[in-house]
Amino acid sequence: MKRITFFIISFFLFISAGILTARGDWVKRDHRWQLRGPWNWELSRELPALNREFNGIDFGHGHIAETLLKTQDEEKIEKARLEVLDFIFSSPSVAPDEEQMSPTYTRMAWEIQKTFNWAHILHRSLYDLFASDKVKDKNAAYRKILADYLSKPEAITTHRLDHHGKLWSFSESKAFRDKFPKFNSQIWVYHWLQAAVYDVQLMGGTPKQQEMMPRIIKYYHSNLKTPPTEWQFMPMFPEVAPEFTKRYPEAAAIFDNLHMLHDNFDDILSRPDLYPTLESKREAIMKVLPIYLYRNHEPSEQFAEYHEKQMMGGDEKHEMMGHGMGMMDMGVRPPSARDVLFGNASDNKSQKHEPHDTGDAPMPAPKLDVSGQEPKTEENPEVHHHLKHH
Numbered sequence: 001m002k003r004i005t006f007f008i009i010s011f012f013l014f015i016s017a018g019i020l021t022a023r024g025d026w027v028k029r030d031h032r033w034q035l036r037g038p039w040n041w042e043l044s045r046e047l048p049a050l051n052r053e054f055n056g057i058d059f060g061h062g063h064i065a066e067t068l069l070k071t072q073d074e075e076k077i078e079k080a081r082l083e084v085l086d087f088i089f090s091s092p093s094v095a096p097d098e099e100q101m102s103p104t105y106t107r108m109a110w111e112i113q114k115t116f117n118w119a120h121i122l123h124r125s126l127y128d129l130f131a132s133d134k135v136k137d138k139n140a141a142y143r144k145i146l147a148d149y150l151s152k153p154e155a156i157t158t159h160r161l162d163h164h165g166k167l168w169s170f171s172e173s174k175a176f177r178d179k180f181p182k183f184n185s186q187i188w189v190y191h192w193l194q195a196a197v198y199d200v201q202l203m204g205g206t207p208k209q210q211e212m213m214p215r216i217i218k219y220y221h222s223n224l225k226t227p228p229t230e231w232q233f234m235p236m237f238p239e240v241a242p243e244f245t246k247r248y249p250e251a252a253a254i255f256d257n258l259h260m261l262h263d264n265f266d267d268i269l270s271r272p273d274l275y276p277t278l279e280s281k282r283e284a285i286m287k288v289l290p291i292y293l294y295r296n297h298e299p300s301e302q303f304a305e306y307h308e309k310q311m312m313g314g315d316e317k318h319e320m321m322g323h324g325m326g327m328m329d330m331g332v333r334p335p336s337a338r339d340v341l342f343g344n345a346s347d348n349k350s351q352k353h354e355p356h357d358t359g360d361a362p363m364p365a366p367k368l369d370v371s372g373q374e375p376k377t378e379e380n381p382e383v384h385h386h387l388k389h390h
Contacts, residue, residue, distance in 0.1 A: 032118050034125045035148040037141060042132040043124070046206045050197065050213055053220070054124070055095040056088030057190045061116065061262060062102035063087075064183060068269035069104050069278075074180070081183045085224060108278050109285045112265060115154045115293065119258045122149045123194060126251060130201035131209065146250055156257045156292050158250040160308040163260040164233065164330075167291070167306060172284070175270040176263070177232070184266070185227035188334075191259045192235040193220045196337035198244035212341055219340045230332040234259050240336050257292055264288050 034040065044051040067080040087096075098113065099106045106113045125145045135141050149155050161167055168174070177184040193216070200212050237252035238245045245252040268275055268284045275281045291303050335345035 032114075032121060032152060032154075034121050035145050037129075037144070038134045039125070039129040039132040039141065042128045042134070046131045047209060047213055049091070049217060050127075052091045052093060053088070053193065053217060054127075055092040056084075056090075057193070058095045058098070058120070059087045059092075059101065060084045060187060060190055062096070062098040062105065064187070064266065065105040065269060066102040068176075068266065069108070069281075072179070072270070072272060077180050077183060081180075081186060084186070088224065104278075109282050111154070112261075112285055112289055115156065115261070115289065116258070118149070118152060118154045119156055119254060122146075122251070122254065125149075126248075127197065127201070130198065131206060133206050142248060142251075149254075154293065156254045156261070157295055158253050160253045161257055161260065161291065161306050162308050163236075163256060167260050167264065168233070170264065170267070170288075172267040172271040172274055173264075174267065176266040179270055181229040182227045185229045185231055186224060187262070187266070188231055188234050189220060189223040189227065191262075192223070192240055192334050193217075194255065195235060195237050195240035195244070196220075196340065198248075199241040199337035200341070202243050202247070215341055216337060219335075219345065228332075228334070231334060232332075233330045234263060235334040240334055242336060261288070261292050 043054075063080055063084050064077075067077060071077070098117070102113075122145070126142070129135060129138055129141050129145065150158070196216050197213070200216055201209055203209070203212065237256050241252070265285060265288075268281055268288075275284050291306050294303050339345040
């Protein structure tokens with residue numbers, strides 16, 4: 001009896017320490033926790049409405065992955081998109097557990113799920129840091145957070161990769177964008193918010209952020225209601241958050257790489273004709289993932305062809321935009337955070353990226369109510385039943 005009990009306990013301990021992939025391999029099941037510091041949880045305390053928006057975003061990626069693994073039916077994909085909007089507009093106070101809502105995906109490719117999760121934790125740590133008035137030397141804290149992130153094997157490289165070129169030219173590339181443009185654009189809107197928030201945070205302390213952030217959220221909501229399908233390429237940190245990119249280039253590169261990896265992943269799941277089985281999907285994912293996890297990316301190494309191609313001639317503006325001249329061919333581009341705050345972007349449309357006039361006075365921002373939410377108005381209803389009929 002004791003032997004049977006010992007075997008059962010040992011078996012469940014083994015199960016809890018690993019996860020079975022689509023190939024039947026066991027992968028170590030370990031979770032990362034953010035670096036401890038006085039900035040921890042400051043976003044939820046100081047900017048609770050924004051924190052709930054990020055909780056909603058956390059649901060979006062996992063839900064579409066699980067849905068794409070089960071179906072390519074347009075009506076079912078659209079239903080999944082609306083379910084994500086329902087969740088976002090419910091203003092969730094707690095982030096969802098991706099393993100519970102996306103069990104097939106997390107078992108098929110646990111390595112990429114860990115990569116996504118660890119980068120999302122970096123996002124949260126930095127939002128906490130810049131929301132905190134307790135930390136005076138934010139640059140030093142940033143270096144600690146970044147070093148902790150990069151110390152883990154699933155950390156994404158700080159080297160800027162060729163998103164617009166080589167990484168957007170696989171056999172499956174653009175499949176998700178072209179097959180399901182609304183859902184794709186909705187995901188790019190998430191990425192726009194994640195970038196724009198940083199530049200707002202760099203404009204001042206907590207009171208200033210509380211004053212200005214509602215306008216960013218309002219613009220984000222307007223694009224959720226009418227996904228900007230005119231965007232043909234994902235938002236990039238240098239164009240949406242140029243100040244953050246200038247001051248913290250490593251993190252900006254990590255997040256652009258992360259968002260490109262999301263696009264690669266969704267494209268693979270959108271091509272069952274190329275990858276009909278879980279095993280073939282996993283194999284395709286595991287060919288792409290090492291490009292993002294490789295640390296140094298020196299010109300002589302095996303992934304040299306995936307390096308960012310800089311524009312010749314030293315045009316600083318275009319180099320900051322990334323990918324050289326190619327970005328000039330992307331048509332309508334998302335506005336920067338400053339474009340939205342200073343009135344150069346409409347509330348429900350994208351526009352071509354134009355330099356902003358830093359001398360303009362900011363437009364009045366909506367005030368937060370006592371709960372940290374933006375007051376509900378006819379322009380900004382937080383009820384998704386309205387969205388379904390929009």
